[in-house]
Amino acid sequence: MTEFPAQPLSPLDGRYRPAVTALGEYLSEAGLNRARVQVEVEWLVYLTEHSMFGSSPLTPAEIEQLRALYLDFGQADIDWLAEKEAVTRHDVKAVEYLVRHRLSELGLDRIAELTHIACTSEDINNLSYALTVSQAVRAIWLPKLRLVLDSLRTKAVDFRAVPMLARTHGQPATPTTMGRELAVTVYRLERIALQIEANEYLGKFSGATGTFAAHVVADPDADWPAISREFVEGLGLDWNPLTTQIESHDWQAELYGKISHANRVLHNLATDMWTYISIGYFRQIPVAGATGSSTMPHKVNPIRFENAEANLELSSAILDSLAATLVTSRLQRDLTDSSAQRNIGVGFGHSLLALDNILGGLGQIDLAEDVLAADLDHNWEVLAEAIQTVIRAEVTAGRSSIEDPYALLKELTRGKRLGQAELVEFVSKLDIGDAAKQRLLELTPATYLGLSDDLVDYLP
Numbered sequence: 001m002t003e004f005p006a007q008p009l010s011p012l013d014g015r016y017r018p019a020v021t022a023l024g025e026y027l028s029e030a031g032l033n034r035a036r037v038q039v040e041v042e043w044l045v046y047l048t049e050h051s052m053f054g055s056s057p058l059t060p061a062e063i064e065q066l067r068a069l070y071l072d073f074g075q076a077d078i079d080w081l082a083e084k085e086a087v088t089r090h091d092v093k094a095v096e097y098l099v100r101h102r103l104s105e106l107g108l109d110r111i112a113e114l115t116h117i118a119c120t121s122e123d124i125n126n127l128s129y130a131l132t133v134s135q136a137v138r139a140i141w142l143p144k145l146r147l148v149l150d151s152l153r154t155k156a157v158d159f160r161a162v163p164m165l166a167r168t169h170g171q172p173a174t175p176t177t178m179g180r181e182l183a184v185t186v187y188r189l190e191r192i193a194l195q196i197e198a199n200e201y202l203g204k205f206s207g208a209t210g211t212f213a214a215h216v217v218a219d220p221d222a223d224w225p226a227i228s229r230e231f232v233e234g235l236g237l238d239w240n241p242l243t244t245q246i247e248s249h250d251w252q253a254e255l256y257g258k259i260s261h262a263n264r265v266l267h268n269l270a271t272d273m274w275t276y277i278s279i280g281y282f283r284q285i286p287v288a289g290a291t292g293s294s295t296m297p298h299k300v301n302p303i304r305f306e307n308a309e310a311n312l313e314l315s316s317a318i319l320d321s322l323a324a325t326l327v328t329s330r331l332q333r334d335l336t337d338s339s340a341q342r343n344i345g346v347g348f349g350h351s352l353l354a355l356d357n358i359l360g361g362l363g364q365i366d367l368a369e370d371v372l373a374a375d376l377d378h379n380w381e382v383l384a385e386a387i388q389t390v391i392r393a394e395v396t397a398g399r400s401s402i403e404d405p406y407a408l409l410k411e412l413t414r415g416k417r418l419g420q421a422e423l424v425e426f427v428s429k430l431d432i433g434d435a436a437k438q439r440l441l442e443l444t445p446a447t448y449l450g451l452s453d454d455l456v457d458y459l460p
């Protein structure tokens with residue numbers, strides 16, 4: 001057998017690449033290294049702007065050239081870092097050398113020793129992760145979730161008055177509307193989206209063990225906590241003043257918990273859509289040229305929702321694992337976070353892929369209102385709840401003396417299929433007030449909807 005050239009092991013880098021490419025901009029190793037260069041460069045700019053350690057401010061042209069190191073970060077830098085890291089065996093040190101190398105090329109050797117000064121690698125790493133993860137969430141993941149929410153919201157509104165048999169425990173139950181059921185999912189996801197939007201992205205910048213020790217010994221007069229805060233906040237992050245060597249990663253655990261929660265709600269949506277399709281409530285719109293089954297030519301399979309189901313489970317498994325492991329670090333640091341955080345993009349990638357498939361799946365279905373109507377018409381016994389409740393109200397109001405209305409209806413309906421004629425006959429003979437009886441006689445499974453339609457107005 002011939003040997004393949006190197007192949008991706010993750011399907012995210014293979015067959016699913018087009019759906020997740022955008023995340024690579026932030027959550028790939030190159031994205032991380034670009035952010036590391038950004039932090040190193042911005043620290044140089046900050047130090048010189050404030051004439052720290054006797055330095056003097058750079059000219060605007062020099063600052064522009066420095067910032068180009070990360071703004072124009074590309075393949076040449078990626079290759080340079082790979083070569084250097086093979087020697088240093090330390091990824092952040094390689095980044096420091098890259099910055100020093102470019103400083104030399106720019107004729108800025110005079111500030112070379114300010115590169116990475118007083119920093120530990122984690123000072124660079126934690127800010128870089130906070131930057132890249134926040135950008136990935138805000139620029140890629142949340143907008144994709146918003147597209148799914150828009151599609152769901154449109155369907156919730158379009159189908160708000162379309163009656164549907166409910167199936168608590170999988171059994172016929174008090175009817176609802178398809179739109180209201182979809183609105184429940186939108187409401188849930190909107191809450192989580194707001195929580196994700198409000199997530200903090202904390203950053204520490206305080207040296208080898210979080211004590212500013214090197215800073216103070218190099219410049220005892222500077223207000224280092226204030227400088228650290230200004231620098232971290234200047235990057236658009238929230239300052240964490242009290243840490244060990246590592247940022248404590250609590251913001252990451254909180255964020256991944258929320259994304260994982262969203263994943264599970266989406267998983268619930270995917271399996272419900274699958275079930276609605278399987279009982280004929282939604283018809284799938286065949287995709288031209290596509291095949292459902294390799295042997296059963298008639299089939300259109302709900303593969304989008306099935307793919308989403310699998311990828312949401314994988315995403316949550318990874319994000320839950322990250323949330324659990326990242327909040328512990330032995331003593332002042334261990335390196336497990338470094339190795340674990342390299343999988344953040346994998347966790348987000350599986351979720352993004354699932355969102356993409358849910359969006360595609362939602363775009364390929366039509367509501368089969370005739371099937372929903374027929375199902376309701378086959379289940380008149382769901383009006384038993386309505387009848388027993390009205391009788392109890394009538395008894396309480398003194399307009400009826402029927403004993404134990406619940407038992408009466410249970411006797412009539414439990415485990416049975418009743419038709420319209422039998423129910424009408426039963427209601428006609430009830431000893432209750434005329435208005436109540438008329439209300440019950442006019443009721444059908446398709447009109448026993450309570451406030452289903454109105455409740456859709458609570459959509460955020």
Ligand SMILES: O=C(O)C[C@H](Nc1ncnc2c1ncn2[C@@H]1O[C@H](COP(=O)(O)O)[C@@H](O)[C@H]1O)C(=O)O
Pocket residue numbers: 089090091092119120121122245333335338339340342
């Ligand atoms: O500023 C420092 O570096 C302080 C140092 N702690 C470290 N902090 C951050 N990174 C470190 C640390 N140590 C190693 N490395 C480098 O991390 C990389 C780990 O590789 P991987 O498991 O692939 O994520 C891999 O590149 C490692 O070389 C300490 O001794 O406290």
